Amino acid sequence: MDIIPAIDLINGQCVRLSAGDFARQTTYDSDPLAVAQRFEQAGVRRLHVVDLDGARAGRPVHLAVLERLARHTGLAIDAGGGIQSDESLTQVLAAGARHITAGSIAVRSPATVRGWLQAHGPDVVFVGADFRAGYVLTGAWAEASARPVAEFVAAYVGEGATTFIATDVSKDGLLQGPSLRAYQALAAAVPPACLIASGGVTTVADLEALALAGVSGAIIGKALYEGTIALPDLRRFL
Numbered sequence: 001m002d003i004i005p006a007i008d009l010i011n012g013q014c015v016r017l018s019a020g021d022f023a024r025q026t027t028y029d030s031d032p033l034a035v036a037q038r039f040e041q042a043g044v045r046r047l048h049v050v051d052l053d054g055a056r057a058g059r060p061v062h063l064a065v066l067e068r069l070a071r072h073t074g075l076a077i078d079a080g081g082g083i084q085s086d087e088s089l090t091q092v093l094a095a096g097a098r099h100i101t102a103g104s105i106a107v108r109s110p111a112t113v114r115g116w117l118q119a120h121g122p123d124v125v126f127v128g129a130d131f132r133a134g135y136v137l138t139g140a141w142a143e144a145s146a147r148p149v150a151e152f153v154a155a156y157v158g159e160g161a162t163t164f165i166a167t168d169v170s171k172d173g174l175l176q177g178p179s180l181r182a183y184q185a186l187a188a189a190v191p192p193a194c195l196i197a198s199g200g201v202t203t204v205a206d207l208e209a210l211a212l213a214g215v216s217g218a219i220i221g222k223a224l225y226e227g228t229i230a231l232p233d234l235r236r237f238l
Contacts (some may be wrong), residue, residue: 001207002217003237004078004196005039005224006048007032007069009062015052016222018173022052028225033068040073042231043238047075048101048165048198048219054082055103063095070096080128080165089116093124101165103128104138106156107145114159122162126196129153129166134182137169150189163194165219171200173222178206180213187214204233 008015010025014032018024029035036047049069053061060066060082070077079092080101092100102113106127116125130137131149138145153164166186168179178200187195197210198219210218223229 001211001215001237002046002196003044003207003234004046004048004217004219005044006050006198006219006221007035008050008052008221009065009081010052012062012065014225016173016225017052022056024173026222026225032065033072036069036073036075038231040075043235044231045074045076045238047073047077049077049079049081049097051079051081055080057082058084060088060092060095063091066092066097067095078126078165086112086116089120093120099124099126099163101126101128103130107136107138107147107152110155110159113156113161117160122160125161126163126165127153127156127161129164130169131166131182132168132170150186153186153190153193153195157190157192162192163196163216165196165198166215167198167219169199172198174200175202175222175226175228176200177202178210178218180209183210183215184213202228204229207237 013027014029014035015025015027051062076098078099079097083089084105106113129149136145136147136149136152183197195215196217197215201218201220202223
């Protein structure tokens with residue numbers, strides 16, 4: 001199972017939100033590069049970077065930070081947040097991201113993301129499936145849709161997508177464990193999908209349970225910053 005630490009950016013700093021609420025923000029480090037380099041030194045090979053300012057602005061805001069991370073580490077960076085146009089996609093890839101996550105745009109304009117998948121391929125374009133209570137969210141997690149997440153993922157599998165960042169926003173940043181039943185159900189409903197679970201991972205036991213649930217990887221954020229998972233604990237997964 002792939003282990004993917006997360007760096008969420010607000011004002012150029014590493015932060016974490018609680019349950020997707022921008023009013024419940026904790027800042028952990030003012031230097032995202034130092035954080036990324038610690039991850040890399042521990043043996044991590046992938047990094048999930050979310051431009052939270054960009055998600056609210058509807059365009060990438062922290063391209064300079066992304067470029068710095070890509071230039072000074074060898075991490076395979078998956079970038080998301082504010083990628084709403086062909087121009088922004090080009091900017092993020094030019095800044096050094098190896099993959100991008102199409103989030104709200106995948107709900108609002110499937111034709112656009114279909115074009116990205118055709119132009120760049122599913123190894124570059126991941127689809128963000130942010131959900132709460134089984135339904136897809138948009139607008140920096142602020143807007144609920146009437147689209148069941150399993151239906152949403154299945155539709156994109158039909159369009160050629162393979163990798164989905166599936167975030168249960170109700171669990172994100174709370175250190176209360178992931179929604180195992182939700183991931184089990186999603187993996188069973190759409191078996192071709194490569195699911196990367198995000199939200200709530202708190203312990204190494206959570207990672208083991210997610211592997212059994214059928215996901216292909218896990219994004220870890222607050223657990224690393226708060227120390228409920230230590231980087232040496234991840235060695236056997238890496």
